[in-house]
Amino acid sequence: MKARWIGTGATAVLVTVAVLTDCGEGRAIFDVDVYRFLKSGADTVHYTIPIVGTASDSNPPIKVGLLGGFGKSVVDTVTITGGANLVNTTGSGNVTFRLFIAADSAGTYSGTPVLTASGAVNGPGTTAIGAAATLIGDSLFNNQTLWFGVQARVTATTPPVTGKVQVTVLRLRVVMKPKLL
């Protein structure tokens, strides 16, 4: 192997500091397969609505670790793509798959959902639903850790409505101008 040399050690230190500062004029794009995190047990929400009306069921939020050090970066766009199967067993009504994202576990379901997709169910059967949403400049995605919660919101017209929402795809694409210092 042939060595390549630069002038001084100080150069290397400066270079290290400088390049850690950002990645040039390009953007940093995070393509996160959230579904892989949910598959550890949170990709399915069971629902049981015994009477006419609307109710929600949800799973405990799942922590998704991202790369750290981008807290000062400027978030450009965030695109969330989700899909699920509504596997209905009994009853009819309308089932809405709702995705929540928060910086902490306790507050995951207290905000507004970042993604919703709904479909009608009528008796036993499977209905595929999906949706995509784009957020602009949301600093929530500067966090190294995010909590994802999946909720099933069911409006029962012919109770009891029972079944489950089974997430099939959930991806997050965050585009940011990196700024590490």
Next chain:
Amino acid sequence: MRSTLVGCWVVVLLVGAAEPARAQFSFDARRAGMGGVSLTRDGTLRRYNPAYRAVPDHRGGGRAKLTIPIPLGLLQALKDSAAFDVHASYFNAFELVNKVLNPPLYLEVKKAPIPSNDVTFTVGRNALVVDLGKAQQLVPTDEIGFGNSSRFLDLGIGLHGLHVGVLAFLQEDVGFTLGDTLRNFLRNADSARVRTRYFVNVDGKGQGGFAPTLSYAGRLAGGAPDADDGFYVGGALHYYFGVGYGRGTGTGGFRTGDTLFAGSNPVTPNVDALVYTSNAIGKQFGHGVGGDVGFAYVAGPFELGVGANDIGATLTWKDTQVRRLFYDTTSSSIKDSIVLNHVESKTKLPVSYVANVAYRMGQGITLGADIVNNGRGTAEHVGAEVRFGPLAVRGGVARDTRKKVEFGTGGGLRFGPFGLDVGFWTHSNSLSNTRGVTMGTSLSIY
């Protein structure tokens, strides 16, 4: 896995892809215009070839008493200094790095394009792929490193070619080599894997001291006493006293856990190195003997020289301590333990050499070439100068220590004792695979 870790590795790699600024850097625009070759008997020749201490300056050969660089690049850098505000939205670190690797003394007339592509991080529960795009090409596959070897002091007295004195020396070098897993991760966008070690091999050394020296340089045969012609030889014997040295060799990196992003401890630092140091710095010297030899042959318009430094320079350190540094996963800290103490170890100073040839053809045409190895790689330069009265036109080509071909061209005007020169040369000092072009300007007093 943390971005800072990724960033550190990326940076170390990108640094290695950069050519030493020092290798191409010269205060003399004439030299720059000839691809780095020097047609005068300047300090480089006398540093590496002891015979040149006896060769007088070429009469009318154009060696300036003083060369003053005209720092047009500094003005440019000052004008652009706002771009180096790290907190500004338009800050570009690559620009700053390139300024460090390619000091802005001279004007950069063509900047090497910097990587500006997007970097994509694909994250899954047990997956992390970093796609650096075109910047992947800058991730080196070979060892990368930096270092320097210098004689920063040389004092003594001379009489009839004999010279008795003492010189002070300092040498340091550090080399990094990527482990296969880390290289694939960065260069080939290979996914990070669980329970896998990502590491860099590190080997660094620094030593310094002083050396009483007895040297001789003289003309053994040749022409008239007032002529340059002749066969010159030079040699120096050094007895090295090493004041201190340290060396470290080992690996540093991290090991991924059972899951990359969902576990409580996704990565564990991994450090395992041996550190050698001389005990009682300044009291127990390292000892060694080495020498310089060289010759120069001047015959009318033809000139040839070969010289080498620090031949056989091996220092023996009688009292060395060897310590082991390793990351202890139990206490989550780096442990330091003495492995060996008061043992003997040896270090070497790198052999450096120069070989040069020049031919003054008449009609103001001079050709020259040299091969220089300063102990950290060889560079070759070939250049020519053509003079038309006060006007000089120059050109040259070089192969730098990265084996990249560089080009130079330039010209100058001389009015009596003053000369104004300009030289353009290509360089590969930037974080880029494309050459940049720098324009050097200098004022010489003859």
